[in-house]
Amino acid sequence: MTNNPEVHTGTFGSMSEADFRKFSEFILHEAGIQLPITKKILLEGRLQKRMRLLKINSFSAYSEYVFSPDGQISELPHMIDAITTNKTEFFRESDHFTYLTKTVLPELKSDRELGDNRRYFVWSAGCSTGEEPYTLAMVLSEYKKKNPAFDFRILATDICNTVLDKARKGIYDVSKTSTVPMALKKDYMLKSRNPEQKIVRMSPDIRMKVKFAWLNFMAHDYQIREKVDIIFCRNVIIYFSKSDQEQVILRFCNQLIPGGYLFLGHSETLTGVNLPLTQVFPTVYRKTT
Ligand SMILES: C[S@@+](CC[C@H](N)C(=O)[O-])C[C@H]1O[C@@H](n2cnc3c(N)ncnc32)[C@H](O)[C@@H]1O
Structure with a gap:
């Protein structure tokens, strides 16, 4: 950054309450992510990484920059990247994938007037570094082996560009694949030719099934054509307020076919919200109309 006169000293001090309020209100409005005052140290830690890179040595100078006309264009996306929590893993909450193939797909097939003549369209919304959509692609490819008429494609979206870049590459440390069954590793993960490199890459077949895109659930006008x-x-949505959760899920409902399914995380519930959904399994919902 060239237009900030402050010299980087390596110490950032503490964020003022006024700056914390400015950041947290903006992040809530822009990304839906709630940051109560108890998360101030977390926010400081995450922004410090950006400040170090930009050689800015106080939170007030960073705040001034990020909300300036220049900063809004060049820094805001990086700030959003820095504050998102991207923890994920292959086969996370694995009972969801069993329920998907044992119950959801047979149910959808029996409901479908067209039989299997249309490809199933699955959306991994908040896909992080790709482990969730690639797990879906592996599981659905296995299902296709036994049901050849079945076909699918996956849209995977996130608000964070850094995770999307990693997801598109589809390259993971071997240590991150311990939750993947051996047979799936063999079929869908390619080892590096260099045995020194403990990495795998998702096979081209699997990568072809997943399309990654940037999308913010808080944007009221996002569009997915089908x-x-x-x-x-x-x-x-665990990080969202109740009313933002309701708005976001309502838009998901509008995107689902009648009878379509919504899977939430194991600690996320929709109690007390008025939505056209019926719970069919722990944290799995079906659109009623
Ligand atoms: C904790 S990860 C969950 C990843 C995966 N779904 C899983 O369960 O393993 C949450 C992801 O949601 C994304 N996210 C947060 N707010 C978002 C928003 N407003 N719009 C789109 N994605 C968002 C974050 O960038 C992050 O990658």
């Missing part, structure tokens, strides 16, 4: 059969939005 209706979706199944949405996985797990461990995302």
